[in-house]
Amino acid sequence: MVAIKHLFADLDYKLIQLLKSLRPEDWDKPTVAKLWRVKDVAAHLLDGNIRVLSTQRDRYFGEQPPAISSNQDLVNWLNQLNADWVKASKRISPHVLILLHELTGPLVTAYYQSLDLQEKAVFSVAWAGEQESLNELHLAREYTEKWLHQQQIRDAVNQPGILTRHFFYPFIATFMHGLPVTYQSVQADSGTIIQISITTEAGGDWFLVKEADKWTLQSNPTDTPATQVIIHPDIAWKLFSKSIRPEQILDQVEITGNKAVGEIALGMVSVMA
Numbered sequence: 001m002v003a004i005k006h007l008f009a010d011l012d013y014k015l016i017q018l019l020k021s022l023r024p025e026d027w028d029k030p031t032v033a034k035l036w037r038v039k040d041v042a043a044h045l046l047d048g049n050i051r052v053l054s055t056q057r058d059r060y061f062g063e064q065p066p067a068i069s070s071n072q073d074l075v076n077w078l079n080q081l082n083a084d085w086v087k088a089s090k091r092i093s094p095h096v097l098i099l100l101h102e103l104t105g106p107l108v109t110a111y112y113q114s115l116d117l118q119e120k121a122v123f124s125v126a127w128a129g130e131q132e133s134l135n136e137l138h139l140a141r142e143y144t145e146k147w148l149h150q151q152q153i154r155d156a157v158n159q160p161g162i163l164t165r166h167f168f169y170p171f172i173a174t175f176m177h178g179l180p181v182t183y184q185s186v187q188a189d190s191g192t193i194i195q196i197s198i199t200t201e202a203g204g205d206w207f208l209v210k211e212a213d214k215w216t217l218q219s220n221p222t223d224t225p226a227t228q229v230i231i232h233p234d235i236a237w238k239l240f241s242k243s244i245r246p247e248q249i250l251d252q253v254e255i256t257g258n259k260a261v262g263e264i265a266l267g268m269v270s271v272m273a
Contacts, residue, residue, distance in 0.1 A: 001136050002170040004143045008112055011143070012105040014161055015045070015150050019098050022157060027094050031156040032243035033149075036086065038156050042097050043089035044082060045149045049104035052142070056122050057111045071126065078272055112139055127270050129181040140174040144270065147171040148241055163233055168202040172233070175240050175270035176206045180215045182268040183208060186261065188226075195225035196265055199232050208265075227257035229265045240270045 019042060027039040036044065054060045068074050089097075121138030124130045128137065148171070151162055162168065176196065183194070192210040197203065207225065209218045231239070231253050238244045246266035255262035 001140060002173045004136075004140045004170055004174075005113060005117075007143060007167065007170060008109040008146070009106070011146055011150065011162070011167060012101075012109065014167075015146075016098065016102060016105070018150065018153060018159060018161065019094070019101065021159070022094070024094075026157045029156045031152045032238055033152050034243075036152075038153050039094060039097070040086045040089070041149050041152050041156075042094075042101075043086055043092065045146065046089070046097060046100050046104065047082070047085040048145060048149075049101070049108045052108050052111065053104065057107075059122075074126070075272060112142070115139065125177070127181065127272055128177040129184070137174075137177065140170070140177075144171050144174050148237065148271070151237060152243075163202060163237075165202045168233060168237070169204060172198055172203065172236060172240075173206075175236075175268075176217065178240070178268045178270040179206065179208050179217060179265065183215045183264060186215070186264060188261070191223060193221050193223055193225040193227075194261065194265065195228040197228060197230045198236050199230060202233050203236075225257065227255065227259075227262045229262045230254040230256075239266060240268050242269055242271065 022038070027037070027042075029038050031038060031041055033041055054062070065077050066073070068077065092100075115135045117134065117136040117139070119135050121133045121135045123138060124133040125137050125141045128141075130137070133141075147162060147167060153159075154161055154163075179196065188210045190210055190212055194208040196206045196208070198205075207218050207221050208215050209221055235244070235249050235252055239246070239249060246263065249266075250263075253266065
């Protein structure tokens with residue numbers, strides 16, 4: 001697992017810099033987050049901070065969720081929570097949004113710093129197939145949320161800054177924990193290896209290996225991969241967060257070996273809602 005704790009303060013610093021640099025017209029620009037504009041995404045990030053402090057740090061859950069009997073029920077509920085907050089936040093000015101980010105960001109970072117990485121997390125990382133998770137993966141998932149939504153804003157206003165080795169590699173390395181779930185129903189001979197490569201110095205290589213009864217991520221298998229999937233970072237972050245779908249980028253992805261097996265990787269979704 002890639003170290004994450006030290007990155008939250010750096011990432012929040014970049015966010016405040018970004019938000020303070022936006023022109024009035026930038027706040028209304030569309031993003032890859034479908035119906036959300038830049039201001040909506042900034043409001044959603046603030047909601048994340050407030051929810052972390054309330055539900056995780058303070059163990060205050062307030063409104064109880066409805067009966068959840070399936071993964072889709074959970075996704076629907078989360079989508080409704082997100083939509084409710086974004087709608088209410090239309091009343092908040094960009095200046096106040098920034099002030100609230102400056103207040104809550106350091107409090108969230110301090111809370112994350114207080115956690116024992118090997119203790120059980122308050123929430124599991126469901127998209128990685130876990131019913132229970134340790135704080136190590138939970139915090140990595142929380143980092144991906146903060147990185148993803150900041151990148152959505154940067155993409156909308158054409159401001160680079162976090163698609164770098166320092167910030168992007170921990171994001172994509174965490175997202176790759178969704179690969180075993182993506183391939184769980186795929187049949188293959190034991191020992192079959194699929195290599196997922198994210199290009200540029202910000203990326204890396206991940207290896208999915210078929211064991212007797214499951215697929216597992218391994219860092220450096222000795223055998224040659226049967227299939228390799230090569231993706232550029234600017235496609236990868238959008239693809240695995242559902243901002244674009246596989247059919248839109250097939251001509252921009254290189255697959256060697258078994259193409260049908262390789263294309264399954266493009267369907268990985270490492271977010272819940």
